[in-house]
Amino acid sequence: MDDNIDLIWVILCAILVSAMQAGFCCLESGLVRTKNSINVAIKNLVDFCISSAIFWAVGFQLMFGESAFGLVGYALSPGSTWNARDHAFFLFQLTFCGTATTIVSGAVAERMSFLGYFMASAILASVIYPVTGHWIWGGLGFDHAAGWLARLGFHDFAGSTAVHSVGGWIAWAAILIIGPRLGRFTPRPKPIEGHDLPIAVLGVFLLWVGWFGFNGGSTLAFTDNIPQILVNTSQGGAAGGLTALFTTWRLHRRPRVPAIINGVIGGLVSVTAGVDVMTPAGATCAGAIGGVLCTLSESAMNRARIDDAVGVVPAHLVCGIWGTLAVALLGDPQQWVGDYSFWRVLSVQLLGIVTVGLYAFLVGFSLLWALNRVLPCRVSAEQERTGLNISEHGASTSIQTLLASMDSHSIVGDFTQHVWVEPEAEAAAIAAHYNRVLDKINATTQALVASREGLLSILNAPAFPVVISHTQTSRLHFINERAAELFGFTMQESGRYQELDFWEEPMEREHFLSQLKTGQPLSNFEAHLRQINGNTFWSLLSAICLEYDGEDCILFSFSDISDRKITEEELRQFAQTDALTGAYNRRFFLQQAKLALLKCQTKNLPLTAMMLDIDDFKQVNDTYGHAVGDRAIQLVANACANNLRDEDIFGRLGGDEFSIMLPATSANKASAVAERIRGAIARSLFDEHNRVIPITVSIGIAQAHANDSVHDVLNQADQALYAAKRLGRNRVEKLVAVEESSIGVHSHGVHSQ
Numbered sequence: 001m002d003d004n005i006d007l008i009w010v011i012l013c014a015i016l017v018s019a020m021q022a023g024f025c026c027l028e029s030g031l032v033r034t035k036n037s038i039n040v041a042i043k044n045l046v047d048f049c050i051s052s053a054i055f056w057a058v059g060f061q062l063m064f065g066e067s068a069f070g071l072v073g074y075a076l077s078p079g080s081t082w083n084a085r086d087h088a089f090f091l092f093q094l095t096f097c098g099t100a101t102t103i104v105s106g107a108v109a110e111r112m113s114f115l116g117y118f119m120a121s122a123i124l125a126s127v128i129y130p131v132t133g134h135w136i137w138g139g140l141g142f143d144h145a146a147g148w149l150a151r152l153g154f155h156d157f158a159g160s161t162a163v164h165s166v167g168g169w170i171a172w173a174a175i176l177i178i179g180p181r182l183g184r185f186t187p188r189p190k191p192i193e194g195h196d197l198p199i200a201v202l203g204v205f206l207l208w209v210g211w212f213g214f215n216g217g218s219t220l221a222f223t224d225n226i227p228q229i230l231v232n233t234s235q236g237g238a239a240g241g242l243t244a245l246f247t248t249w250r251l252h253r254r255p256r257v258p259a260i261i262n263g264v265i266g267g268l269v270s271v272t273a274g275v276d277v278m279t280p281a282g283a284t285c286a287g288a289i290g291g292v293l294c295t296l297s298e299s300a301m302n303r304a305r306i307d308d309a310v311g312v313v314p315a316h317l318v319c320g321i322w323g324t325l326a327v328a329l330l331g332d333p334q335q336w337v338g339d340y341s342f343w344r345v346l347s348v349q350l351l352g353i354v355t356v357g358l359y360a361f362l363v364g365f366s367l368l369w370a371l372n373r374v375l376p377c378r379v380s381a382e383q384e385r386t387g388l389n390i391s392e393h394g395a396s397t398s399i400q401t402l403l404a405s406m407d408s409h410s411i412v413g414d415f416t417q418h419v420w421v422e423p424e425a426e427a428a429a430i431a432a433h434y435n436r437v438l439d440k441i442n443a444t445t446q447a448l449v450a451s452r453e454g455l456l457s458i459l460n461a462p463a464f465p466v467v468i469s470h471t472q473t474s475r476l477h478f479i480n481e482r483a484a485e486l487f488g489f490t491m492q493e494s495g496r497y498q499e500l501d502f503w504e505e506p507m508e509r510e511h512f513l514s515q516l517k518t519g520q521p522l523s524n525f526e527a528h529l530r531q532i533n534g535n536t537f538w539s540l541l542s543a544i545c546l547e548y549d550g551e552d553c554i555l556f557s558f559s560d561i562s563d564r565k566i567t568e569e570e571l572r573q574f575a576q577t578d579a580l581t582g583a584y585n586r587r588f589f590l591q592q593a594k595l596a597l598l599k600c601q602t603k604n605l606p607l608t609a610m611m612l613d614i615d616d617f618k619q620v621n622d623t624y625g626h627a628v629g630d631r632a633i634q635l636v637a638n639a640c641a642n643n644l645r646d647e648d649i650f651g652r653l654g655g656d657e658f659s660i661m662l663p664a665t666s667a668n669k670a671s672a673v674a675e676r677i678r679g680a681i682a683r684s685l686f687d688e689h690n691r692v693i694p695i696t697v698s699i700g701i702a703q704a705h706a707n708d709s710v711h712d713v714l715n716q717a718d719q720a721l722y723a724a725k726r727l728g729r730n731r732v733e734k735l736v737a738v739e740e741s742s743i744g745v746h747s748h749g750v751h752s753q
Helices: 002-031 034-064 084-107 114-137 148-152 160-178 197-219 226-252 257-272 280-303 312-330 342-374 381-386 388-393 398-412 428-459 481-487 491-496 506-516 562-576 586-602 617-624 626-642 667-682 710-726
Strands: 066-068 072-074 466-470 476-479 522-530 536-548 551-560 607-614 649-654 657-663 686-688 691-693 697-703 732-740 745-752
Touching (some): 002 034, 002 197, 002 257, 034 114, 072 114, 084 160, 114 148, 114 342, 114 388, 160 257, 160 312, 160 342, 226 257, 226 280, 257 312, 312 342, 381 388, 466 481, 506 536, 586 710, 607 626, 607 667, 626 649, 626 667, 657 667, 710 732
Parallel strands (some): 697 732
Antiparallel strands (some): 466 476, 466 551, 522 536, 607 657, 649 657, 732 745
16 A cells, blocks of 8 residues: 555656646746747747657666666666556656756747757757766666765755756856847847746746655655655745845845746755755755845846846756755755765765766757757847747747737838737737827828928028037038028038037037937027137027937027126126236135135145235325325235246235135245245335335245134234234244144244244
């Protein structure tokens, strides 16, 4: 009775595993575009047919026959001598081979020819899966000698490596050989969305159910640990889906459906190798890590521009490798083979991963590369654009037929004819809506044609200068007579010029275009335009992007605002400068001084302030008059301006009092500047009515400290100025800070030059 229960259990699990083919079919056909869905679906069916035929003919013997040095099987007894248990074992293993085969073709969907699918499946089912499977599972079922990895204690209970990594390695090889889908990464990377994500999600549920047979049946008997195996299976898938959800939410700011789908699959793959030696907590942890690895590796592949249509490599290869390592990292040590230590188990698992990976990838890549040289595995670019449903099978869906008709409209440019779809087809409602849109477009087009003459009359109105030019080349499409007059040429001469000729600064045009790229009309854009004789004028532009004669163009109108700009500049100068000297007035000087001080303090640079005034200025005013006093003030201002840098800040604070800020300048260097200014003024004698009038200045200098304000440093310079006057005038004095470490404060003394 127990033997019969074991037999029924294995057969039931084999049926569940075979149902995974339906899951793969739904998953992959849902994740591809409509034009390839039929091709993907039939490919899944044919994959299973191919793997079944080849596994029966050669694969089963290579995998489970008498072992030749633990490398490959041979001399398996013929099927006519098998008992019911042998047939059940064959059926169960056959479904595993079909799973590995189906994994490969999903990765290269939408661009691999049907012959390429066929040959890739044949290669995997004949010379790769059976050989690596013998290394891991050889000796099962027929009491033959075990494969060499099994003898070392390599543990892969239900095929994280034997099935999923092997399929993933061949998928990786095929992806590298045939390259990405058209438009996937060029001209810029963009995802290709599946046409039916609900069907893809249904596929995941079917796979999840089938996985219970995948893992539960690998006991090959109805044992007491099957319930825990099934619990571990469920926990791994759930944890993988959740962590993939959180990871894609973190990476993409939204829960991406394909990433969550593959996270569930990655979690299931991650527990498959050690589902029999893990606790539910260990299986949950393994699945959770698998979901994260799956999502991150998919993002890495996208950055590397490697196109995996349904995420096979992240979900099956990456998670298969992780699941095999998880046997050592998360498995129950009491259930490991023999008395192996953790490091022994980990090293054996690593050895299995590396050797199986090298064999599967190198052999698979070599055979597929050679095949591709003889019979290209990829369809032509035209076939790929058309879709593999039609190009490979001559089949089409109603939606694809509708899309083909719409594409024809866009190519020919004739929108007067309706599209036709079978009235009862699923795309009939879409076709009806599209035809109504066509009617609206045709009506609008006729109205536009009727109003073209009216538009031209508006554009040629003498009140508005109008230009229409090509966005990129600046070639003139249209210019009215008023605009030509403003730029200085006749309408007959307009063919000699481009719109770029009218800009004083080409970079200003680039800024103008960047403002227009927002898609909104642009108004009140100030630009420096140029006439053909070289004269320039300020203009206020209004513009909009439009299509003109089938090209992307800009239309803009403008007006001359040169007089307004001159007035604005005069007002600005009046608001900022002293009318007598041209130096900054007190208010604007203090504003600029604050900015300079903040900048120097931020960058830890020195800043020095000067205060200067004319010696005995009141006497000069009283003796020679205010006109002479004004000329004396102008003399001082000119001497200062001639000895300062562009970045220095110079202002008249009132009367004969001036101030200078020297950024990035120490007090010592400022002293040299002050001496040049003092000397220049002292050597310049003021002559009025043949009278020689000596003009001298006193200058005070102070260097700003870390926490000083503008008020602080100007007060310190003012102290130095008074010291200069007290010591005899016509001199430069510097305020020096002396640090008193005993009390932690600064006192100031005056140092004479």
